[in-house]
Amino acid sequence: MNGYNFAYLDEPTKRMIRRAILKAVAIPGHQVPFGAREMPLPYGWGTGGIQVTAAILGADDVLKVIDQGADDTTNAVSIRRFFSRVAGVETTTRTRDASVIQTRHRIPETPLRDDQILVYQVPLPEPLAKLEPSRAETKQMHALADYGLMHVKLYEDIARFGHVTISYDYPVMVNDRYLMSPSPIPAFDTLKMNRMPALQLFGAGREKRIYAVPPYTTVRPLDFDDHPFALIRAPHACTLCGATNSYLDEVVTDDRGGRMFICSDTDYCADRRGDAASEGDAA
Amino acid sequence: MAYVAVKGGERAIDAAHDWLARVRRGAPTVPEIKTDQIAEQLGRAVDRVMAEGSCYDRDLGALAVKQAQGDLIEAAFLLRAYRTTLPRFASSLPVETSAMLIHRRISAIYKDLPGGQVLGPTYDYTHRLLDFALAAEADSGVAPAAPLPPAEPDQTPPAVTPRVLDMLHAEGLMGAEPQSDATPGDITREPMSFPAERDIRLQALARGDEGFLLALGYSTQRGYGNSHPFVGELRMGDVSVEIEPPELGFAIDIGRITLTECEMVNQFGGSKTEPPQFTRGYGLCFGHGERKAMGMALVDRAMRAEELGEDATAPAQDIEFVLYHSDNIEATGFVEHLKLPHYVDFQSELETIREIRRTSQNSTDAAGEPL
Numbered sequence: 001m002n003g004y005n006f007a008y009l010d011e012p013t014k015r016m017i018r019r020a021i022l023k024a025v026a027i028p029g030h031q032v033p034f035g036a037r038e039m040p041l042p043y044g045w046g047t048g049g050i051q052v053t054a055a056i057l058g059a060d061d062v063l064k065v066i067d068q069g070a071d072d073t074t075n076a077v078s079i080r081r082f083f084s085r086v087a088g089v090e091t092t093t094r095t096r097d098a099s100v101i102q103t104r105h106r107i108p109e110t111p112l113r114d115d116q117i118l119v120y121q122v123p124l125p126e127p128l129a130k131l132e133p134s135r136a137e138t139k140q141m142h143a144l145a146d147y148g149l150m151h152v153k154l155y156e157d158i159a160r161f162g163h164v165t166i167s168y169d170y171p172v173m174v175n176d177r178y179l180m181s182p183s184p185i186p187a188f189d190t191l192k193m194n195r196m197p198a199l200q201l202f203g204a205g206r207e208k209r210i211y212a213v214p215p216y217t218t219v220r221p222l223d224f225d226d227h228p229f230a231l232i233r234a235p236h237a238c239t240l241c242g243a244t245n246s247y248l249d250e251v252v253t254d255d256r257g258g259r260m261f262i263c264s265d266t267d268y269c270a271d272r273r274g275d276a277a278s279e280g281d282a283a
Numbered sequence: 284m285a286y287v288a289v290k291g292g293e294r295a296i297d298a299a300h301d302w303l304a305r306v307r308r309g310a311p312t313v314p315e316i317k318t319d320q321i322a323e324q325l326g327r328a329v330d331r332v333m334a335e336g337s338c339y340d341r342d343l344g345a346l347a348v349k350q351a352q353g354d355l356i357e358a359a360f361l362l363r364a365y366r367t368t369l370p371r372f373a374s375s376l377p378v379e380t381s382a383m384l385i386h387r388r389i390s391a392i393y394k395d396l397p398g399g400q401v402l403g404p405t406y407d408y409t410h411r412l413l414d415f416a417l418a419a420e421a422d423s424g425v426a427p428a429a430p431l432p433p434a435e436p437d438q439t440p441p442a443v444t445p446r447v448l449d450m451l452h453a454e455g456l457m458g459a460e461p462q463s464d465a466t467p468g469d470i471t472r473e474p475m476s477f478p479a480e481r482d483i484r485l486q487a488l489a490r491g492d493e494g495f496l497l498a499l500g501y502s503t504q505r506g507y508g509n510s511h512p513f514v515g516e517l518r519m520g521d522v523s524v525e526i527e528p529p530e531l532g533f534a535i536d537i538g539r540i541t542l543t544e545c546e547m548v549n550q551f552g553g554s555k556t557e558p559p560q561f562t563r564g565y566g567l568c569f570g571h572g573e574r575k576a577m578g579m580a581l582v583d584r585a586m587r588a589e590e591l592g593e594d595a596t597a598p599a600q601d602i603e604f605v606l607y608h609s610d611n612i613e614a615t616g617f618v619e620h621l622k623l624p625h626y627v628d629f630q631s632e633l634e635t636i637r638e639i640r641r642t643s644q645n646s647t648d649a650a651g652e653p654l
Contacts, residue, residue, distance in 0.1 A: 068625075077293050
């Protein structure tokens with residue numbers, strides 16, 4: 001695109017972001033502050049993920065962008081278009097064809113490989129934020145690996161409700177050292193992070209933090225021996241492809257309680273149905 | 284599923300943009316507004332957009348106001364997103380507001396003082412009566428504004444208008460500001476960290492949301508922060524911006540900008556090491572923005588509570604709270620992102636709440652008690 005550098009950001013800015021990424025990879029789960037820039041898309045709409053993607057994208061990369069697991073949600077379309085426009089890279093909706101996948105709120109159902117990078121958009125990188133709003137305080141807690149506050153929160157949930165009530169953005173321990181926000185993915189996706197072959201990068205633009213989970217790193221949802229982490233998904237099969245192991249969206253079909261459950265991962269669902277529907281509008 | 288119609292996202296976005304363009308233009312029977320009209324006649328809107336967009340350019344500010352249909356936060360965002368792509372070829376020398384070409388300058392703490400009270404173009408003493416004559420099509424009949432009335436030879440404004448707080452300082456009644464030649468931090472390049480020093484705080488406030496600073500400043504007057512402020516001085520006018528290119532070795536003037544500066548005088552009871560004296564709250568912003576500069580000065584002073592050994596319990600005194608929430612570009616982005624689809628998260632909330640209700644129902648049923 002005329003007047004802008006490849007992938008929008010200028011090279012010194014990309015270098016600054018790459019340095020932050022390298023540091024993040026070296027200290028898995030640790031939040032690295034970085035000089036996030038204003039982007040032409042609003043804060044809170046994926047600017048952190050966009051900056052990370054812009055910094056790692058090469059001309060021969062193939063980019064996939066999903067929001068809620070789907071390639072055709074408006075914000076995914078908007079971000080994919082942004083990179084088509086400012087980087088001219090090839091885009092795809094097929095998980096297995098992508099070298100870089102930027103995501104909001106989901107991890108693809110198709111297992112990722114070690115030649116792929118998953119970039120998460122992160123709204124609130126601080127896993128302790130809801131328990132302690134001061135970043136000066138939480139920074140110290142991370143330094144001391146003092147996560148008692150979160151254990152107490154989980155304990156109180158179990159005591160009151162019989163379950164942990166965190167259903168998304170479930171806190172995880174990375175490499176047995178740092179408590180990390182996996183971004184608001186459903187708790188269902190949390191276990192996919194553990195020892196994932198792909199590099200996982202997390203960008204929080206407004207909060208100006210980058211963090212990472214290197215390939216094959218241990219990621220463990222926080223739990224107790226007598227109350228182990230339990231997966232929750234809608235107890236149904238996908239109406240379209242019949243999958244019983246995928247994360248499902250509940251679609252309200254009428255105003256009399258009618259419901260349909262379909263895969264949230266549109267590429268996975270289309271692939272299982274064996275049709276080419278997943279090629280869609282990512283032209 | 285209207286806004287995630289399968290495969291329809293791209294067409295929907297295009298159609299939305301077309302519709303937006305038509306709405307922005309309004310009825311074609313009405314002549315299109317020109318950016319020079321906005322810059323000239325909606326100058327205070329442009330001022331606010333330049334201040335919160337952190338970019339001094341009246342033409343671009345006017346363009347942003349036009350493009351955003353007068354939504355000033357959206358306009359400031361447009362300007363910020365543009366600003367961040369600009370190369371930096373130099374840093375200016377500190378601007379000298381004492382040498383300001385004064386358009387307006389008042390002090391509330393002295394009846395008269397060197398440099399005088401200059402009321403300038405203010406709404407302060409207007410009666411807020413809608414002027415229906417302005418709604419008439421014809422020219423409003425106001426004589427074309429000269430930038431400044433021609434100065435009579437014996438009334439040439441002095442090159443330097445002394446600052447009121449300097450006079451108090453000379454008398455030893457105003458707390459000294461620590462002097463430093465250190466390069467100030469830059470919140471546009473480095474993320475904030477806490478405790479944040481005053482250079483960082485003032486930068487954040489200078490681009491902070493006018494409404495937020497107004498409300499927080501107001502809260503300190505109403506008892507949340509216990510301030511006793513006086514407007515020591517409020518001045519608005521033009522200052523020269525100078526840079527000193529290393530190859531030249533001397534400063535050159537690259538233009539003028541309009542600034543509003545406010546210095547608040549606040550009580551301070553003194554401490555073991557400091558005698559009782561006044562302290563300063565400082566506000567500065569691009570353009571003519573008195574409300575913004577005053578709010579900023581109140582909040583700046585409130586955030587000095589800890590440094591001055593005062594209790595810091597009110598919202599305006601909590602540095603982290605103020606700085607993390609003063610930026611309206613960040614705030615509007617995060618608040619408005621709630622419009623994005625969240626159905627994956629909501630689905631997991633649904634399943635969790637159903638599960639909890641099942642659990643509690645089972646345990647109540649087992650106990651044989653009615654629900």
